[in-house]
Amino acid sequence: MFNDVAVAARLIQAEAGRATGMDAPSPRIAVIDLDVHQGDGTASIFAGDASVFTLSLHGAKNFPFRKAVSDLDVALPDGCGDADYMAALAKALEALWREHEANPFGMAFYLAGADPHEGDRLGRLKLSAAGLLERDRKVFAALFERRIPVALSMAGGYGRDLDVTVAIHAATIGAAIDSWRQWNRRPPGRAKCADAHSRGSERSERGGDNVAR
Ligand SMILES: [Zn+2]
Secondary structure, X not given: OXXXXXXXXXXXXXHHHHHHOOXXXXXXXXXXXXXXXXXXXXXXXXXXXXXXXXXXXXXXXOOOOOOOOOOEEEEEOOOOEHHHHHHHHHHHHHHHHHHHHHOOEEEEEEEOOOOOEOOEXXXXXXXXXXXHHHHHHHHHHHHHHOOOOEEEEOOOOOEOOHHHHHHHHHHHHHHHHHXXXXXXXXXXXXXXXXXXXXXXXXXXXXXXHHHHO
């Protein structure tokens, strides 16, 4: 499938426009691309478009050899392991949240490649399976903390051992389910409608922000 995230992002923006009236601003979207190959297609499509912020963490020496320009690119050296990766991710997410504070995201797309794994034939990085799961949990937790809904895409994975690749993808889905449960959980004694109401007014304040920009 080509440009799936870009098409979905544009569709969401158009649908939101139809649902809320044409005068309402399109929701701003964050693309968090943690496949080991740069998200060059998405970066090119949304170059110069402030309504979609593209973040890509990828192998510096990996395909594509001529990189596009994302809003935030983090190029990692060959052999990058868990600790260095998590430090780079934390720094990148901090930058993303600064963007969010300035001009909030209405939703995010998360591309969780299994190919940064140490057993990947094409990845060139050396993340462990536990490191990749920690990566996923960090992303989901940070999005939940800011109440930014997320759509997950599986992205690449080319393990020497296919079962390992499958297990990494399955662990990502497990982390997504855990996060989804967190979204649906309500603290005891707190009414659902009150919660929805407070989120709704937060969103309309943010909408007001967008109009002013
Ligand atoms: Zn890839």
